[in-house]
Amino acid sequence: MSMMIRAAALSKRNEGEGSVDSAVIAAENCIKKAGIDKQDIDLLINTGIYKEENIAEPAMSALIQKKLGLSLDPGTDKTDKSTLSFDLFNGACGFLYAAQVADSFIRNHERKLVLIVSSEVHPSKKLVPEFPYSHIGSAVILEESEKEGRGFRSFVFETSKRGSKSYMGYLDLKAYGPRGRYLVNIDIAPDYYEKLEKHTLEVIKEHIKSGEINPSEIKLIITSQSIPGFGEKISKSTGLKGIKSISTYKEFGNAFSSDLVIGYCMANKDGILKKGDKVLFVGAGSGLTAALAVYEA
Amino acid sequence: MKKTRFESIGAYVPENSVTTKELIAKMATPPIFDLEELTGIKERRMRSESEDSFTIALEAVKNCLKNSKYDASDMDVIITTQITRFKDGMFLYEPTMTQLLKNALGARRAMNFDISNACAGMFTGVYVLDNLIKAGVVKRGLVVSGECITPITDTAIKEICEPIDDQFASLTVGDAGACVIMDESPSDEEGYIWDIDLRTFSQFAEMCLGMPSIKNAGVAMYAKAMEIQAEVIARVPKGIRSALDSGLKPSDYDFVLPHQTSTRAMQSALHKIQRLCEIETMPECLYTVHKYGNTASTSHFVAMDDHIKSKVIKKGTTGVLIVLGSGITMGRVSVKFGSMGSMRSGDEHDD
Numbered sequence: 001m002s003m004m005i006r007a008a009a010l011s012k013r014n015e016g017e018g019s020v021d022s023a024v025i026a027a028e029n030c031i032k033k034a035g036i037d038k039q040d041i042d043l044l045i046n047t048g049i050y051k052e053e054n055i056a057e058p059a060m061s062a063l064i065q066k067k068l069g070l071s072l073d074p075g076t077d078k079t080d081k082s083t084l085s086f087d088l089f090n091g092a093c094g095f096l097y098a099a100q101v102a103d104s105f106i107r108n109h110e111r112k113l114v115l116i117v118s119s120e121v122h123p124s125k126k127l128v129p130e131f132p133y134s135h136i137g138s139a140v141i142l143e144e145s146e147k148e149g150r151g152f153r154s155f156v157f158e159t160s161k162r163g164s165k166s167y168m169g170y171l172d173l174k175a176y177g178p179r180g181r182y183l184v185n186i187d188i189a190p191d192y193y194e195k196l197e198k199h200t201l202e203v204i205k206e207h208i209k210s211g212e213i214n215p216s217e218i219k220l221i222i223t224s225q226s227i228p229g230f231g232e233k234i235s236k237s238t239g240l241k242g243i244k245s246i247s248t249y250k251e252f253g254n255a256f257s258s259d260l261v262i263g264y265c266m267a268n269k270d271g272i273l274k275k276g277d278k279v280l281f282v283g284a285g286s287g288l289t290a291a292l293a294v295y296e297a
Numbered sequence: 298m299k300k301t302r303f304e305s306i307g308a309y310v311p312e313n314s315v316t317t318k319e320l321i322a323k324m325a326t327p328p329i330f331d332l333e334e335l336t337g338i339k340e341r342r343m344r345s346e347s348e349d350s351f352t353i354a355l356e357a358v359k360n361c362l363k364n365s366k367y368d369a370s371d372m373d374v375i376i377t378t379q380i381t382r383f384k385d386g387m388f389l390y391e392p393t394m395t396q397l398l399k400n401a402l403g404a405r406r407a408m409n410f411d412i413s414n415a416c417a418g419m420f421t422g423v424y425v426l427d428n429l430i431k432a433g434v435v436k437r438g439l440v441v442s443g444e445c446i447t448p449i450t451d452t453a454i455k456e457i458c459e460p461i462d463d464q465f466a467s468l469t470v471g472d473a474g475a476c477v478i479m480d481e482s483p484s485d486e487e488g489y490i491w492d493i494d495l496r497t498f499s500q501f502a503e504m505c506l507g508m509p510s511i512k513n514a515g516v517a518m519y520a521k522a523m524e525i526q527a528e529v530i531a532r533v534p535k536g537i538r539s540a541l542d543s544g545l546k547p548s549d550y551d552f553v554l555p556h557q558t559s560t561r562a563m564q565s566a567l568h569k570i571q572r573l574c575e576i577e578t579m580p581e582c583l584y585t586v587h588k589y590g591n592t593a594s595t596s597h598f599v600a601m602d603d604h605i606k607s608k609v610i611k612k613g614t615t616g617v618l619i620v621l622g623s624g625i626t627m628g629r630v631s632v633k634f635g636s637m638g639s640m641r642s643g644d645e646h647d648d
Contacts, residue, residue: 044497049390056388057380057415057507057518062624065499072500075535082496084626086414086421091391097410101425104432108298155434157408161400169391173514180509180516184390286392 004151007034011137018052022137030139044085047094061085092285134253138261221245222263302482307361308602337560341471341590349383354443357474369402374438378418417622418594437480463519471590475598488635495628557586557596
């Protein structure tokens, strides 16, 4: 039993006021594409980190769920349908961690349709030049594959101790005074991206060596966009020579937790991805964290 | 299908105890009601200057590992679930709290991520870990939460200026950390989880909001406590009835452990359940709210740790944990306990 993507969709760039709005727009587009009854979504995971007004409670997923009209008051109709929602954080790699969690729930027949959403916005909901992430919502609906083996496999999650302080996203509430709802600090050390690139390439090489990733079967690489030309760098310096990679930076900027879903949507839109093709997803983010998964379309 | 269990539980509460009377004495506008009588909360623990969400979580993990047959390096996954994310004076979004805990514990090979689901956080983590183990992704892991939540109390003391105020619930919270290690149950005698049901009633998503204050530096919580209580009490009996219809029996349980908000709220909910569901004898209700307050996502595990220490919970004890968190997420977890905390001596690691 395996899990695959039933549909994936995006909001437009800067569409919707806050992170909830853009995640909801992307989710509505995704539900439409999937052709499902939205009330059949029984698990909703939000992986966005930066959000309007720095809300810490409830989970942003509950606000997204409400705006989507999912499971508003379960048990009030005869179907007994309900949704559980929560936020899962792991920066730019959040989507792959959430996919691994969703995969377990689906394999165990515990949940059938999982919606993963993400979006980033500066807490002020304004376009702030020093905030490095573009404001865009992404959504993916996951379900059991009709054919064993298709979909996700070979999830890899590897962190490095070297560099846990080289990227920090935080609220300095004492310094902000009463403006704490509308500010955020993101400190990125000058050597952060270099370290992250090195760590991620090492992880890929290690898993090619162990046989977990078979370079000869990979058709496409979809990566985080924080490192310019990351996909090309991966194919040049690992055993994945000559394999096409998707770059979405020009159109979408650094969309952080949505990068991998944007890459998947673009590969589908441009007809690059065909049934049976194998994709290597490569997430890279704070921690340092590298997350990989192989996906058969 | 595999079954999972709570292999060990550990908690940590800061030393500094503050009574409800001491808190009220600091307020310019004290409540017109008797907070201690209304909630049953006599005291709560508050962090020292050197403590934050991270240090509280770390102490809870260490205490849990003392009760476990495993070492930190045996963990395949670490999940943190606190609402509050304080570390070294900052409210930390990235890197993940789990990354920092993992480094501090030397749990090199563990997968790690943070979950946030208000006071339902730890059980959301338990549900995720239960599924990761059952799917064979991991063999074992830990769910931890370090709640450094009394900064909202400090804000409430400064800002409450009306006899009815959304920040009153902020006076009921306490700081605490809790950790649970879970693995595959070797046998029913060694404990297992047999039922997890969690649902988000999203129409109430905005009834309790935690965020930075706009009047002062620091975080605040704005809760419509009475409305939440009314909506929850209106829905819990229905959930219990459907559980009874699915074959769960009150006599299967030695105790019921609700989210620790206030003794009066818990008692009135349980009375209503008993009456509407026509339950002859309710299992014993466990409380720790009187001495620790509402410790947010850690409340059930702090209470379980306390009752394991006092031997109310022992090998073979069964309990139903009633989950409640902003969102609103509600549900239940049914658990049978194995020989908690007495396993370390003489028991070999299984790989």
